Amino acid sequence: MCQSNPEPMAQNVSVKPGTIDTKKSYTKFERMMFMNKKYKVAIVGATGLVGRTILKVLEEKNFQNVEYTLFASEKSAGKKIEFLGTNYIVCKLEENSFDSGFDFAIFSAGGSTALKYAPIAASKGCVVIDNSSAFRMKSDVPLIVPEVNKEKIFENKGIIANPNCSTIQAVLPLKVLDDKYKIKRIVYSTYQAVSGAGKKGLEDLESGENGKFYNNCVPQIDVFLDDGYTKEEHKMIDETRKILDKPDLLITATAARVPVMNCHSESINIEFETEVDVYEAKMLLQNTDGIILTDDIDNNIYPLARKVDGYNEVFVGRVRRDFSVRNGLNLWVVADNLRKGAATNAVQILEVLINH
Ligand code: NAP
Ligand code: 2RA
Numbered sequence: 001m002c003q004s005n006p007e008p009m010a011q012n013v014s015v016k017p018g019t020i021d022t023k024k025s026y027t028k029f030e031r032m033m034f035m036n037k038k039y040k041v042a043i044v045g046a047t048g049l050v051g052r053t054i055l056k057v058l059e060e061k062n063f064q065n066v067e068y069t070l071f072a073s074e075k076s077a078g079k080k081i082e083f084l085g086t087n088y089i090v091c092k093l094e095e096n097s098f099d100s101g102f103d104f105a106i107f108s109a110g111g112s113t114a115l116k117y118a119p120i121a122a123s124k125g126c127v128v129i130d131n132s133s134a135f136r137m138k139s140d141v142p143l144i145v146p147e148v149n150k151e152k153i154f155e156n157k158g159i160i161a162n163p164n165c166s167t168i169q170a171v172l173p174l175k176v177l178d179d180k181y182k183i184k185r186i187v188y189s190t191y192q193a194v195s196g197a198g199k200k201g202l203e204d205l206e207s208g209e210n211g212k213f214y215n216n217c218v219p220q221i222d223v224f225l226d227d228g229y230t231k232e233e234h235k236m237i238d239e240t241r242k243i244l245d246k247p248d249l250l251i252t253a254t255a256a257r258v259p260v261m262n263c264h265s266e267s268i269n270i271e272f273e274t275e276v277d278v279y280e281a282k283m284l285l286q287n288t289d290g291i292i293l294t295d296d297i298d299n300n301i302y303p304l305a306r307k308v309d310g311y312n313e314v315f316v317g318r319v320r321r322d323f324s325v326r327n328g329l330n331l332w333v334v335a336d337n338l339r340k341g342a343a344t345n346a347v348q349i350l351e352v353l354i355n356h
Pocket of ligand 2: 195196221
């Protein structure tokens with residue numbers, strides 16, 4: 001069995017006798033701390049753009065009672081990655097990789113890897129949080145954005161899906177506005193960064209004029225389906241309905257790739273059942289966990305991809321009425337697709353699981 005961390009962390013938790021309050025009910029995480037036991041967590045796809053961002057977010061979270069093993073494909077097996085102040089060795093993902101008793105795994109290694117290995121991991125008692133689209137629309141797989149539907153995490157049967165990056169950033173503002181004004185229809189138009197396509201997307205932009213994205217705006221992300229929409233557009237439509245638990249919600253989408261390294265920007269046009277007040281809507285957005293309202297047009301201030309890069313929050317601005325319909329609102333929504341669109345969201349789900 002591959003040993004990813006050659007210098008296992010010293011047990012940095014010690015509980016002095018008498019410091020446990022026997023009358024208090026402790027979380028599983030706290031009980032693990034008392035027992036000096038560590039959760040075993042696998043990071044699958046640790047060498048990828050999302051995988052590396054997961055490692056950064058985990059370093060920032062600094063969970064004390066977790067031991068990690070990093071996996072990737074055969075190509076990366078044996079490579080060293082600096083993580084938590086030590087050099088981790090990347091292990092090759094294999095069918096027996098989960099035999100050693102993992103509690104949780106975060107997968108960011110694409111759909112075919114997830115389809116093959118996530119069920120194996122789940123069958124061995126490991127709860128998988130998967131970043132690919134492989135399981136998102138399965139009825140027995142919760143599709144989670146913690147600020148929106150955290151309670152559904154515990155309906156999992158071994159696999160939890162992380163939504164598509166462009167969907168995650170949209171549903172935060174949509175949820176709070178839906179709770180207040182009841183959404184009738186959504187029109188998405190996206191301007192998505194090349195990092196959304198992984199390492200090959202960044203390499204394409206870096207290759208300059210030889211690439212597809214340099215000096216361009218490409219109205220195709222992923223493959224075209226029979227109805228003329230792309231798979232990315234369908235992901236936004238279908239996943240939004242599932243997360244908001246509104247299977248019949250009217251939604252249309254156009255998703256485009258722009259020559260931006262990182263951070264997806266979205267124009268979201270919303271029509272509501274009830275009257276919407278712009279000032280009140282801004283206050284609701286401002287007071288929502290995970291959203292940063294950035295809206296001061298007198299000073300030309302609105303969310304910008306370059307400024308949002310590296311943040312875990314969703315930035316919302318240009319909040320204004322759509323006067324073409326009775327109860328319409330327009331938003332400009334920007335988020336770091338590698339962080340809140342993937343890594344941060346997955347680590348937030350892990351945090352809920354380990355704190356339970
Ligand atoms: P990426 O940069 O191309 O990385 C892919 C990762 O998967 C690498 O670590 C790669 O390992 C690993 N991998 C590939 N085949 C494997 C196998 N057979 N066994 C084990 N590991 C394997 O892609 P990414 O952008 O990080 O995306 C990863 C996943 O997250 C995809 O499902 C993607 O759709 C999803 N996602 C991405 C974003 C985003 O903004 N990029 C947002 C949301 C969701 P090697 O280095 O060894 O090849
Ligand atoms: C993209 N949202 O931007 C998709 C998948 N990460 O390509």
